[in-house]
Amino acid sequence: MALVPEIRDCAWANRGFHQRAARWIAARGVRQFIDIGSGLPTVGNTHDVVRSVDASCRVVYVDNDPLVRAQSARLLNGTTGVKVILGDLRDPERLRADPELRALVDFGEPTGLLMTARARSGPGPGSVRPPAARRPAHVSPGRPSCCRRDR
């Protein structure tokens, strides 16, 4: 906070954007969502937001951090129509084939894809900049998607 005092505003702005995007997609009739790089659930999670539009919405949270996955699964335990899986946005084919994801997501139906503040974007090890632009099309071809990258 001392080094980057604007980080608090950035975090709130990011969550606001994520929630508006999710609501916008749900308001257009989409009832299943994949949230990649979901992080830990807090309040105003994707499933909370889209279910305020329609309670039948299904959400698969995807993160490549096993600790995030374990903690998220614990926090969301018992929430029907919501799953947390381990997956990497750099491997969309594997993600699409994941049996847990396929249990909730039918790619024959419109699928909302959300990827916000999920990874750093600069060049160098771990960067997802080159492939990321192609990923939404690979994970969910022709479907509504929302990506917001860290600077």
Ligand SMILES: C[S@@+](CC[C@H](N)C(=O)[O-])C[C@H]1O[C@@H](n2cnc3c(N)ncnc32)[C@H](O)[C@@H]1O
């Ligand atoms: C800053 S959090 C963002 C959380 C949430 N999307 C938001 O906007 O508030 C970024 C998350 O992306 C995950 N992540 C980073 N690279 C990823 C990748 N290649 N595939 C899947 N998840 C990734 C991290 O583990 C972390 O939980």
